[in-house]
Amino acid sequence: MKKSTLILGIAIMSIAGFTVQSCGNQEGKNVESAAGHDNSDGHHDSDKNHGQSSDSHSNVAKTGKDELIKDYLELKNALTKDDEKKASKIAGKMVETIQGFDSAPYTESQQSEIKDILETSLEHSEHIAKSPIAHQREHFKDLSVDMIDLISITGNSTMLYQQYCPMYDNKKGASWLSADSNIENPYYGSKMLSCGKVEKEYK
């Protein structure tokens, strides 16, 4: 009797264990297929994209500050519209833009600063790509600091406005960049779209 109880107990443990394992696997698969779907969506845009994204990571297309700022502004716009899905998709694209960033045109000391900036902005983009909107916004705050520091080194090709919301993050405040002087708050979206002011202009 005792022995069979023991065996039963162990059996239940191992069944429970397998369930945990297979649930984990299932989750992984879902993520994979979701990512795959996103890619195929991207491919509709043009055949060129298709060719590029099937390349390996070592062969990422070279990018620069303009592509990065463009992605960032798109991300900002998605957050002003409370669009979590779009924000995560753009952040995924931003990861590739960062990985392809060509810092060769800059001086050695600039390059080392840029390297540090890209390292943290890569982490923030990765988090934004896989997180719910509240957490996306938390990382967007830090990503904005990265982008502001980046353009102070690289300069910018188009007019940018640095804007500031004093309320976000327990009233610690947060900045962001916009191509438009009008305030559209990415931290609160529709809840408080016009909260904020222009802090600085980058011509």
Add this chain to the structure above:
Amino acid sequence: MKILKRILLLLFIVFVGIQFIPTKMNVSNEVYKADFMNIYSMPKTISEKLVVSCYDCHSNNTKYPWYNKIQPVAWYLEDHIKEGKKELNFNEFGNYSVRRQKSKIKSIIREIEGDKMPLSSYTNMHEDAILNADERKELLGFFEMLKDSV
């Protein structure tokens, strides 16, 4: 009944079998020069709390309770620890760039403030890892101060 017994026996064999599949344990005897506690000074209350509440998943050394050495629990943990160390490894903190250190300190503050870390799945099994109100306040004060001095 006979069939049930056979199924149970089979499951038992599988359970025993998976114990022989090797798992990489997160254990190391190395002394890390870049360790967070080596590069920044802090009161003992803070360093001890960090080890108990954070270091299991955010350093190269996990203190494994016995049940965590059993499969398939060990596999589940291995993934968790890998992810935790990728995000933040206190043993390697001094090797991070100043910018990354600042970014990590901000994230630590956010996680503690929002009561997101330590994970509840962890504190369920490790009651001593729970941060009470006083401990949370002390840690936040320390990290806020550190954030400005890094």
